[in-house]
Amino acid sequence: MDKIDMLHRFLDNSKRISVIMLTMISLPLSLRADLVRLKQGGELRGKIVTNANEVGYRVCVRTVTGAIITVHKKDVEFETRRPLYYETYELKSRLVPETVEAQWEMAEWCREQRLKRQQEIHLEKMLAIDPDHEVAHRLLGHVERDGKWASLEEHMLDQGYVKHRGRYITPEEKMLLEHSQEERERQSEWMAKASLWASWLTGRLDKQREIALENFRGIDDPLAIPGLQRHLGEQENRDLRNLYIETLSQINDSSAISALVRMGVFDGDRGLRMRAIEKIPENQINFAVAEFVQHLRDSQNVVVRRAAT
Incomplete structure (x- = not known):
């Protein structure tokens, strides 16, 4: 069966597919080796050359033989754009003998092409042939312990570490990090709520x-507190800043006392400064005094005077 007959049969199976054969050319290595997988089965490999007028309707692929194949978008399962060396790898890897030497040569080629995962595949094949191959173990990051090889993950888990976002840390560190992440998420939620509610306070709707x-x-x-400070405490509206002070007084935490002290020395309204100081609970006076002392070192004389009084 010649090529024309094969093309006719292909067209009979899928009437939406049109094929235009071009002159056979040798493609430079700088071109891509994109992949288009068809819903009916089969793949097109080469360079996707769909023009702007056809995007969304058709996919055009220039194959490594120089032919341009055009398929309707609805016939495509998925498409991906890849550098040419991926196609070269797939062709080369099919011909690699199952020997340590051949797999090593292929692994080195992958390393030179920066195909890390593919390199690991051939290093693992080396170990399937020679389980004690030290170089392959080392390149895969394996650790030798008591004459036995283990992956880094296995080794670290045996040592009591856990993996968190690509790093090995102690379970205690993981708990602290997760707690910190949870706190950041809650702060973000409060920031959004404070922004919304503050806008309601200055809006027209009484409800x-x-x-x-x-x-x-x-x-x-x-x-x-960070959300309250931004959307109430740092606003020009005096009523909003007063509400900030009132809200801080409801929070039983040292960070709220620190925020009240800052209002007591930095706010430009004397009445609000006094109000902030009055809201400091008696059982937190010693802590507040220590906070005021810290502000005695401020570079602004006015702040130092306020902290001293």
Whole structure:
């Protein structure tokens, strides 16, 4: 069966596929080896050359023989664009003998092409042939212990470590990191809520203002303080800053005391500064005094005077 007959049969099986044969050419290595997999089975390999007018309707592939094959988008299962050396690898890897030397040569070629996963595949094949091949073990990151080889992950797990985001750490460190992540997520949630509720307070709808006030008055989570500071404490609106002070007084945490002290020395409104100081609980006076002392070192004289009084 000649090529024309084969093409006719191909067209009979899928009427949507059109093939235009071009002159056989040798493609430079700089071209890509993209892959298009068809729903009916089969693959097209080469360079996807779909023009702007055909995007979304057709996929055109220039194959390594120089032919351009055009298929309807609806016939394509998926497509991926890849450098040419992926195609070269797939062709070469099919011909590699099952010997240590041949697999090593292929692994080295993969390393030169920066195909890390493919390199590992051939190193693993080397170990399937020679389980004690030291170089292959080392390149795969394996660790020798008591005459036995183990992957780095197996070794670290045996040592009591756990893997977290690509690093090996102690279970205690993992717990702290996960706790910190949870706190950051909660802070972000409070930041969004404070922004929304603050906008309601300055809006026109009485019902929204009532809901916002009720929500702020119910806050007792220290992780809400950054959001409260940004959307209440740092605003020009005096009422919002006053609400910030009131909300801080509801939070039973040292970070709330620190925030009240900062309002007591940095806010430009004397009445609000005094209000912030008044809201410091008696059982937190010693902590607050230590915070005021820290502000005595401030570069601004006005802040130093406020902290001293």
